[in-house]
Amino acid sequence: MFSSQAYSNGHHRQQGGSATSSEQQLGMSHRQRVRRGSRRSRDSRDTYVSGGSIRVSEQEQQPERPPFTDFDMAYFNSYAHVGIHEEMIKDRVRTETYRAAIMRHQNFIAGKVVMDVGCGTGILSIFCAQAGAKRVYAVDASEIAVQANEVVRANNLSDVVIVLHGRVEDVQIEEGVDVIISEWMGYMLLYESMLGSVITARDRWLKPGGLILPSNATLYMAPVTHNDRYRESIDFWRNVYGIDMSAMLPLAKQCAFEEPSVETIAGENVLTWPHVVKHVDCYSVTIQELQSVTTRYRFKSMMRAPLHGFAFWFDVEFNGPAISQTNRQPSALMADNQAEDGSQRKKRTNPNEALVLSTAPEDPQTHWQQTLIYFYDPIDLEQDQVIEGSATLSQSRENARFMNIRLEYASGQRSFVKECVMR
Numbered sequence: 001m002f003s004s005q006a007y008s009n010g011h012h013r014q015q016g017g018s019a020t021s022s023e024q025q026l027g028m029s030h031r032q033r034v035r036r037g038s039r040r041s042r043d044s045r046d047t048y049v050s051g052g053s054i055r056v057s058e059q060e061q062q063p064e065r066p067p068f069t070d071f072d073m074a075y076f077n078s079y080a081h082v083g084i085h086e087e088m089i090k091d092r093v094r095t096e097t098y099r100a101a102i103m104r105h106q107n108f109i110a111g112k113v114v115m116d117v118g119c120g121t122g123i124l125s126i127f128c129a130q131a132g133a134k135r136v137y138a139v140d141a142s143e144i145a146v147q148a149n150e151v152v153r154a155n156n157l158s159d160v161v162i163v164l165h166g167r168v169e170d171v172q173i174e175e176g177v178d179v180i181i182s183e184w185m186g187y188m189l190l191y192e193s194m195l196g197s198v199i200t201a202r203d204r205w206l207k208p209g210g211l212i213l214p215s216n217a218t219l220y221m222a223p224v225t226h227n228d229r230y231r232e233s234i235d236f237w238r239n240v241y242g243i244d245m246s247a248m249l250p251l252a253k254q255c256a257f258e259e260p261s262v263e264t265i266a267g268e269n270v271l272t273w274p275h276v277v278k279h280v281d282c283y284s285v286t287i288q289e290l291q292s293v294t295t296r297y298r299f300k301s302m303m304r305a306p307l308h309g310f311a312f313w314f315d316v317e318f319n320g321p322a323i324s325q326t327n328r329q330p331s332a333l334m335a336d337n338q339a340e341d342g343s344q345r346k347k348r349t350n351p352n353e354a355l356v357l358s359t360a361p362e363d364p365q366t367h368w369q370q371t372l373i374y375f376y377d378p379i380d381l382e383q384d385q386v387i388e389g390s391a392t393l394s395q396s397r398e399n400a401r402f403m404n405i406r407l408e409y410a411s412g413q414r415s416f417v418k419e420c421v422m423r
């Protein structure tokens with residue numbers, strides 16, 4: 001099953017670290033994590049327009065159009081299922097923040113042309129129509145677009161909302177847009193790699209001075225302690241109905257902690273202020289910039305506790321283009337937030353100015369929860385003990401929607417590497 005060298009009691013020494021998981025799978029095996037669905041019957045390349053008079057042409061050549069792979073097919077199939085959309089829409093923090101953002105920018109939206117990148121059931125497109133948009137292009141490559149068109153029709157909005165069933169990378173529209181709205185965020189912000197499609201839409205259609213919602217996003221990480229989780233999954237095997245089942249420990253650790261885990265933690269689990277892994281300005285970010293993100297961190301534990309791993313979460317803000325201009329120098333912003341121990345304080349714009357959708361442990365829970373990367377064995381930390389290292393998140397070469405994660409961490413004289421794949 002696994003060699004002792006590969007498993008190495010859970011810790012991969014810096015020199016010898018190797019990926020613990022292969023990237024062979026086509027499907028997305030971690031069901032909780034992935035918004036999955038059922039089969040699709042149409043090929044998304046056969047773009048068509050539903051309920052509108054705007055022509056969508058497959059003839060026009062898109063030289064840089066990415067290939068439509070089997071992975072894309074599986075991905076869009078996953079969004080054909082109602083359950084995924086139900087979960088997202090029932091996430092009131094998410095959906096109500098989007099609606100509030102649309103209403104807050106009503107002056108910008110009324111009478112304007114909007115594109116909803118990945119419209120799903122069409123809910124955000126309809127919010128934009130309710131805010132007075134002149135026209136909304138609701139684009140989705142999944143079969144859910146057929147449903148979106150039905151929903152639009154049933155709400156007598158077919159004159160305003162034009163559902164385009166196809167990839168944003170493939171569809172054609174014959175005018176620029178004033179506003180791009182999209183709910184593109186995946187677990188750990190970048191999982192699913194959907195932001196690239198928003199960038200494509202921005203570069204193809206957004207008029208100068210146009211609005212992007214959300215306007216910017218920030219991914220954070222912080223060290224966590226989580227005794228309950230460790231006890232439930234690992235210590236449990238030490239005494240099972242009076243039987244010593246410690247022989248199960250290596251397997252239990254591997255099964256519980258090999259892959260990133262999407263779960264909810266509390267503020268008390270977090271040992272320090274978070275570190276900003278990546279700040280994204282949606283007006284200027286490039287596709288290349290997202291292919292691999294590396295950050296160096298340095299944390300000083302605020303308490304004495306076992307360190308079980310790192311948690312990742314994100315927030316997004318809904319600023320107009322003017323405010324977002326100030327976010328174009330993230331390094332300057334972060335320098336202001338630099339704490340004495342080298343970590344970065346949580347960056348928050350003045351709440352009177354910015355509407356924030358947060359997935360932080362201390363904020364109301366969302367369907368994104370937090371993403372945990374556990375070590376196989378905890379490290380006992382003293383108060384003020386330093387943990388430092390780096391984190392690299394990169395798109396899998398095989399399937400850009402999967403994410404390779406490499407964590408290097410050192411404390412005292414010991415250094416470790418943990419590599420895993422979020423699939």
Ligand SMILES: C[S@@+](CC[C@H](N)C(=O)[O-])C[C@H]1O[C@@H](n2cnc3c(N)ncnc32)[C@H](O)[C@@H]1O
Nearest residue numbers: 079118119120139140141142166167168183197
């Ligand atoms: C997270 S869901 C959001 C759905 C909806 N906007 C909402 O807020 O409920 C993302 C949607 O984007 C679609 N999508 C992702 N990438 C796309 C692309 N490149 N072109 C068209 N649709 C895409 C997916 O099929 C999915 O329905």
